[in-house]
Amino acid sequence: MNKSETNVPSKSTAGPAAVPEKSLILLTGASGYIGGRLLPSLEHQGYRLRCLARRPEILKPKVGPSTEVVAGDVLDRASLDSALRGVDVAYYMVHSMSSTGSFEETDRQAARNFSEAAKAAGIKGLIYVGGLGSDEEELSTHLRSRHEVGDILRQSGLPLCEFRASAVIGSGSASFELIRALVERLPIMLTPRWVKGKAQPIAIDDLLDYLIEALRIPISKYRIYEIGGTDQVSYADMMLAYGRQRGLKPLIIPVPVLTPWVSALWLGLITPLYARIGRAIIESIVHVTVVRDNAALTTFSVRPMGIDQAIHRALAHEETHFAATRWSDALSSSGKLPSWGGVQFGTRLVDSRTLTVDVPPDVVFKHIERIGGDTGWYAWNWLWRVRGFIDLLEGGVGLRRGRPSSTTLRVGDTVDSFRVESIEPNRRLRLKSEMHLYGRAWLEFEVTGTGSSTTIRQTAIFDPVGLIGQIYWYTLYVPHEFVFSGMLRGIAQAALSEMRDLDTAKIPNGQPAPHRR
Numbered sequence: 049m050n051k052s053e054t055n056v057p058s059k060s061t062a063g064p065a066a067v068p069e070k071s072l073i074l075l076t077g078a079s080g081y082i083g084g085r086l087l088p089s090l091e092h093q094g095y096r097l098r099c100l101a102r103r104p105e106i107l108k109p110k111v112g113p114s115t116e117v118v119a120g121d122v123l124d125r126a127s128l129d130s131a132l133r134g135v136d137v138a139y140y141m142v143h144s145m146s147s148t149g150s151f152e153e154t155d156r157q158a159a160r161n162f163s164e165a166a167k168a169a170g171i172k173g174l175i176y177v178g179g180l181g182s183d184e185e186e187l188s189t190h191l192r193s194r195h196e197v198g199d200i201l202r203q204s205g206l207p208l209c210e211f212r213a214s215a216v217i218g219s220g221s222a223s224f225e226l227i228r229a230l231v232e233r234l235p236i237m238l239t240p241r242w243v244k245g246k247a248q249p250i251a252i253d254d255l256l257d258y259l260i261e262a263l264r265i266p267i268s269k270y271r272i273y274e275i276g277g278t279d280q281v282s283y284a285d286m287m288l289a290y291g292r293q294r295g296l297k298p299l300i301i302p303v304p305v306l307t308p309w310v311s312a313l314w315l316g317l318i319t320p321l322y323a324r325i326g327r328a329i330i331e332s333i334v335h336v337t338v339v340r341d342n343a344a345l346t347t348f349s350v351r352p353m354g355i356d357q358a359i360h361r362a363l364a365h366e367e368t369h370f371a372a373t374r375w376s377d378a379l380s381s382s383g384k385l386p387s388w389g390g391v392q393f394g395t396r397l398v399d400s401r402t403l404t405v406d407v408p409p410d411v412v413f414k415h416i417e418r419i420g421g422d423t424g425w426y427a428w429n430w431l432w433r434v435r436g437f438i439d440l441l442e443g444g445v446g447l448r449r450g451r452p453s454s455t456t457l458r459v460g461d462t463v464d465s466f467r468v469e470s471i472e473p474n475r476r477l478r479l480k481s482e483m484h485l486y487g488r489a490w491l492e493f494e495v496t497g498t499g500s501s502t503t504i505r506q507t508a509i510f511d512p513v514g515l516i517g518q519i520y521w522y523t524l525y526v527p528h529e530f531v532f533s534g535m536l537r538g539i540a541q542a543a544l545s546e547m548r549d550l551d552t553a554k555i556p557n558g559q560p561a562p563h564r565r
Contacts, residue, residue, distance in 0.1 A: 071095075071096065071137065072096045072098060072135050072136055073090060073095050073098070073135070073136065073137055073138070073263070074098050074100060074131065074132060074135040074138040074139065075087060075090065075097060075099050075100070075138075075139045075141065076099075076100045076122065076138070076139060076140055076141050076142050076162070077139070077140075077142050077143070078099045078100075078101065078110075078111075078141075079101065079106065079107055081216075081220060081221055081222070082216070082252070082255065082256075082259075083139070083141040084110075085218070085252060085256055086139065086141070086256055086259055087099070087110070087111065088112075089256050089260055090260070091111070091112045091114070091115060093260060095263070096114075097111075097115045097116070098115070098116040098118060098131070098135065099111060099115060099116070099117045099118070100118060100120045100131050101117055101118070101119065101120070102119070102120070102121050103119075104117045104118065104119050118130070119131075122142050122158040122159075122161055123154070123157060123158055123161065124161075125161040125165060128162060128165035129168070129169065132168075132169035133169055134169075135166075135169060136171065136172050136173075137171065137172055137173045137263060138162075138166055138171055138173075138174055139174075139175045139176075139259070140159070140162060140174055140176045140197075140201060141176075141177065142158055142159075142162070143155065143194075151193065152189065152192075152193045152196070155193050156197070156200065159196075159197045159200040159201055160200055162201070163200060163201050163203065163204035163206065167205060171206055172267060173207040173209065173267045173270055174204075174206050174207070174209070175208075175209045175211075175259060175262045176198055176201055176208060176210045176211070177210075177211050177213060177259070178194040178195060178197065178198045178210050178211065178212045178213075179191045179194035179195070179212055179213065179214070180212045180213060180214045180247075180248065180274060180276065180337035180338065180339065181335050181336075181337050182340070183195060187335060188335060191335065191337075194212075198210045198272070207267045207268075207270035208270055208271075209262045209265075209269075209270040209271070209273070210271070210273065211255070211258055211262075211273050211275050211344075212273070212275065213250050213255060213275050214247045214249050214250060214338070215249040215283075215286075215337075216249070216250060216251075216252055216255060217249045217250065217251050217252065217355070217358040217359060217362055218251060218252025218253070218358075218361075218362050219362045219365060221252060223286075224359075227283070227286050227287050227290050230287060230298075231287050231290050231294070231296055231298050231514075232294070232296070232512065232513065232514055232515075232517070233514075233515060233518065235296070235298060235299065235514060236299045236301070237287075237299065237300050238301050238302075238303045239284065239300055239301065239302055239303065240302065240303065240304070243282060243283045243284045243300070243302070244284055244302065245282055245283070246280050246281070246282055246336050246338050247280070247282065247286075247336075247337045247338065248276030248279070248281075248337065248338040248339050249276065249277050249279075249281065249286065249355055249358065250275055250276050250352055251352065251353050251358035251361060251362075252362075253358075253361065254275070254350055254352040254353060255275070257348075257350045258273070258275055258344070258348055258350050261348045261349065261350065265347060265348070269347055271343075272341075273341075273343055273344040273347065274339040274341045274342075274343075274344060275339065275344045275350075275352070276338065276352065277352045277353060277354055277355060277358060278352055278353065278354040279355045280338050281355055284300050284302075285355070286355060286359075287300065288300070289355050289356055289359055290359050292356070293356075293359050293360055293363055294363075294513055294514075295513070296513065296514050396509055396510065396511050397509070397510045397511075397518070397521050398507060398508070398509050399507070399508040399532055400505065400506070400507040400508075401505075401506055401507075401532065401533065401536055402503055402504060402505045402506070403503070403504050403506075403537065403540050404497075404502070404503045404504075405501075405502055405540040406500055406501055406544070406547075407500065407501075407502055407540075407543040407544055407546075407547050408497075408499065408502065409474055409475075409495045409496070409497050409498075409502045411543050411546060411547060412495050412502045412504060412539070412540075413473070413474045413477075413493075414455075414543075415539050415543050415546070416477055416493045416495070416504075417455065417456060417471075418454065418455055419463065419477075419493075419539075420450070420451050420463035420464040421450045421451040421464065422450075422454055423454070425531075425535055425538075426534070426535045426537075426538025426539050426541075427530075427531065427533075427534025427535050427537065427538040428530055428531050428534050428535075431530070431531055432447060432531070433447060435483075436448070436464070436465060439465060439483045439484055443484065444482075444483050444484040445465050445482050445483065446464075446465060446483075447464040447465055448464075449462045449465070450462070450464065451463045451464070457471055457477065458471070459471060463479055465481055465483045466479035466480060466481055467479065467480055467482055469490070474495065475494065475495060475496075476492065476493065476495075477492065477493045477494075478491075478492045478493075479491045479492070485520070486512060486513055486514070486516050486517035486519075487510055487511050487512040487513045487517040487520070487521075488511045489508070489509065489510045489511070490507075490508070490509040491506075491507070491508055491509075492506070492507045492508075493505070493506055493507075494507075502543075504536060504539060504540060506532065506535065506536045506539075508532055
């Protein structure tokens, strides 16, 4: 099966459908990592879908036209009755690990509320993702809670298809971002001995395939299924595998003195994970989380991939999810950078700024679309030429390629050292740099507004490779400040100048002259 992180799992031949094709499916946790990836897959498969959300207004723009979004909270028992009415199978994808207070007690109460409401509504079956680990061992708080939630859901008497998984590898997953940040930022790592503990990570593609096939197997086969990729590896092995994909060779030196608590605080500084989540992951690493029961391989058609392929796919497909996630939307709308050198999202460095101008959006976008080539970059063109010359000396493309048209762009067109990655007329332009860099870089412009007022958002994104890539970004902080701020002002000024010219060019009857490109 030809998979990708945005694919739709193929239909299984494992047996008769668990529920009729037109049955209603409830998805909880659609704003989370796994639930958020599962949502479009279910939609593309044509299922009748209802999503439960505490804040429906946030989720509604992300769902398809046929998906229903209802308000509800698993901690509010009364709110669940209407959400579950008429539902045949429900995905329980709720976890409170990132919340404050005791996430164990919160998870218990949420599972009790949901299982009671599901039973009262006559649900035919539940599907849930828990964690690998033997119940016969003393598990970490995180793994113990995952198992306990499964037990509570089963106590309702409803059939439960529980998938127990180890680390999930996919662009944006906690485990992947942890590995990524450590390898990219630390060429030499002093690590606790327990990073050698064995796990069996699973690619997000494979996990989604399992979750969708659970709708097609007979409900009589609902039980606990242990799932994982083809490789049993340690987190140290995963870091080395990631390094191979990125051309990095981290030196990993085990030491005996780092406790999980100290390590979690350290991860909170070095990686994008909160210390609370980092500690839960670390405490779970201590335990062996490998598949001991291979029943999933005989029940489902999924044939999981190994760690190298999982990491390769995560890197290859991350651009789709990065663009869809819109990191820059979380930035201050004032356009001011809230930290020195830009904002960090995962391992990516972002400089995002906005400017509002009294010009219609189509006029503004016309000048954005003319960027590069003979038009130039609207400010500090000599700095752009110097950087292009340096790139030529390094064997790169420099700025000599220009652009095929002076006024319009299409996907794939060159714009000096950039190439058009995506374009939405009068709305968004995304350019990817093809210079020799210590990482990957994008430049994106977005215009929003109606009538005669437009807000321009300009975002520079840099994905550094290793420590040298980060040094490269921060070394250029001062030139970036001049170039990026000047470019944004220059675009706004060019649009304003055109509007002034149009206002002064009046036809005899006093009406504005026709719009000219």
